[in-house]
Amino acid sequence: MEFYRPTSWREALEIRAAQPDALPITGGTDVMVELNFDRARPAALLDLTGVPEITGWSEREGQIQIGASMSYTAIIAELADRLPCLALAARTVGSPQIRNRGTAAGNLGAGSPAGDSHPPLLATGAKVHLESVRGSRELSIDQFYLGVKRTALEPDELIRSIEVPAARGPQQFAKIGTRNAMVIAVCSFAIALDAGSRTVGTGLGSAAPTPRQATDAQDFLAEALPWADRDPLAEELANRFGELVAAAAVPIDDVRGSARYRRHALAVLARRTLGWAWEEYRCA
């Protein structure tokens, strides 16, 4: 098997264009599992960890650009204040070793509906920057996911960065697993309140063939929340929100959980995270 290790972004794009069957690898925490289980036998690997342009993060006009090779550990250490939801999700990924290697871009590349980065990125309205030798394009996150492990990434494209707006209000993330750590989500949920525009973002994980937003739930909440009075959260409101989130889910039965449990649990997570976020908003 060929192994490419470009040392510049340009070089990486050129190899990608010349050899679309070279599988990109960043943290390798998905790729190596696929190889180990013999589910994939790529002709070549394209290692992106030697590319300086995609490390670290930068900020411009309230938008954070997360480089494709920035690890979860670094996201937690450096971005927990600006991107609390993503950092919360990052904390629940695997183990310290996995967080040291794994990246949000890799999570997107893998495209698993259970990936923990997806709900926060959906809830905050993130964008994905894709590039190829042909040029670059920007996709809003909800356009990126096409199906189970299928994404909008073209064969000659690479993810360069993920753009996430710095938090404009309380954010929360919650995940259920069959145990308390080192676990793929049975289901997960993220919520982001935008105190300025008085809008709500949501993201559902392991709830459908692709990660998705619960748009009806978002619209309902944006309308119904007592933004100005900051009243305590009414139970009926939280329940209605939970119902709408559950209604947005089309989960399956698998070894980790039943569709019925997932739908039920999503409603619970939605109510809970909303409760936490709303308390934070009221007290701010």
Place this chain on the structure above:
Amino acid sequence: MTRSWVEPIGANINRVEALAKVTGRAVYTADVPAQGAAHAVQVPSQISAGRVRRIDTREAERATGVLAVLTHQNVPRWRGQPAIPYYAESRLPLSDDRIHFGNQCLALVIADTLHQAEYAASLVLVDYQLGQPVPNLDAARADAYPPTGPYPDRFPTEHRRGDAVAALRSAPVRVDREYRTATISHAPMEPSSTLASWDGDQLTLHDSSQGVFAHREAVATAFGLPVESVRLISSLIGGGFGNKSYTWGHTLLAALAARVVRRPVRLTLNRKEVFTGTGHMPAMIQRVRLGARRDGTLTAITHDTVNATSPTDDRNEPAIQSTPALYAVPNLAARAQVAKVNIGTSGAMRTPGDTPGQFAVECAMDELAYELGMDPLELRRKNYAERHPQSGKPFSGKRLLRCYEVGAAEFGWSWGEAEPGTLRDGNDLVGYGMASGIRAEHSAPAAARVEISSDGTAEVRTGTQEIGGGTLTTMVQVAASGLGVSPDRVSIKAGDTDLPQGAPTFGSMTSGSTGSAVHLGARRVRVAAIRLAIRDTQSPLHGAEEDAVDVRDGRLLLRADPSRGETYVDLLDRHGIGALRRVGEYQPEEESAVERATFGAHFVEVRIDRQLSRVRVARHVGVFDCGRVLNEKTATNQARGGMIFAMGGALMEQLVPDPVSGRLITPALTDYHVPVHADIGDVRALFVGEHEPEAHPVGAKGLGEICSIGIAPAIANAVFHATGKRVRELPITPEKLL
């Protein structure tokens, strides 16, 4: 004297191999260096039932580095059928074209390097003739039958006393329930590994083995060799739990491959093979009926079990084996059946029979307690058996009442304050549950050579195995105690059939059996040295009575006047003896006047998220009677490990068969979840055992298995108390509580 003497048995010393383990220098079987070893890889079956119509190995044979490809068509004939269970199956690998379970080995590829072998294995083409698989126990249950063959010969399929049916019929209070347990796996960290090399007709095997002597015999039989022609060496083992108690196909195949290619061959299982081809605890369905008087006195127990068994062998999971011993009930009937499923043969897994069997009975006891409105602990006390209720013999020691007492106090057990489903703390439902456990104490012949050298160091040699429980350390302590030297002077050689025969490290036989051999050997050395001294005119101990002499910290001295004495070093030096050595031999009695068993009591607090139904074991107190504790540190570690191990089986672990093919869909650690640190609450292990020489000369009993019995029912009973809902099927996943 420079330091104060501490009795080595019971001292909380660190493990003798601790430093090697934490610095990565410890050698496990797969680390054993082998110059020029070739590598073998098994080709797995993609189907779970059928035949190999054709197998095409031509491309694999042409691949780079490939030395040989063995299939049922060209494999040399096995020379004998090893006895079950130390070889686990009656079908030897590659015997014929039949396929009995998914991932079964259909061919073996041997190549210069592991990667070459793996690649070539992928080139083997199999033309399958599909059979009709029986995917799971539910599909097989209707055809359940009483097992025959070597397994039921070892583990009886029926127990009776009195007339249970009549007693049930006339019982004023009855419980009649069905309980289910899932297929679960040992999931040891270390996948088994074998390194085989031949020198003429002499075979040396490095093998991840929990019983080198038993396994040597199995291998020798398969190759038609006298046992002396096989040397089996087991280095440190990365977790056994029974996974390495029996030999499986890969061990024989590695030896066979080495013979065929005339080079040493290494075969290390991959994770999937550990799950599919080296045993598991089979899925079970159990029916328990209890009859009792209104005051809680049990009048009858019936216990009927059926477990999944492989197409090749009738292995009954011995879940009924301890039922006759549990309570003083006059009428009892227990019966075991099996049902054929297309899955690999099951094996002994901590704790064979007793974990699932006592899950069923101890849950039923809880149901009876609630039926009677009686404290479940009181119900157990009420039916306490002072003597073994089946044989009528006394126990060598039974401190179960003390386990109850100590556990209840430590836990703060009080019953009857809250109705099931009513205790809350914030968003959590809270529940308390308890259960007890019993495990028959087994024994095996064992020998150990102990020596003290003129430089003051000592050595133990015995073919026991270190599977992670601390055996090397406790054996060193037993020797140190017998000799009267500090444990840091004692080294140990183990895990090798060239050493005196130790007991296998399964069936909880190490402390009692191997421990007694070491104890007897060390005492013999001590006595020999004392005799040497008291007969020696130059010794300060000359003329003393044998009984009046003690040995502490390497110095023989008069008990009444410790200033009079001399060291082993001086004594041996003066006599020109390099080393004084003796062999200790422990031979279990054939017919015993006593019954031997270990006991445990468990008290558990669960907290269950009210909406999400996830169960957490917040507090767990386990109290054990395992005789004398050899090392509180290793014992506590072992016991807590066993409690957590069983908690995994109760709450999350299951190997899930595909409902059509029966192939396991979770044979990987990604989906087969064992508990992680974040799942572990306040888990306490306490010991009430005392020196019990009536059990074994060393005064200790086994701990490795009793510590996993009684946990699942205690948790399930606590779940009922928390929720008011009985879950009679393990694992207790959130779905079952919705």
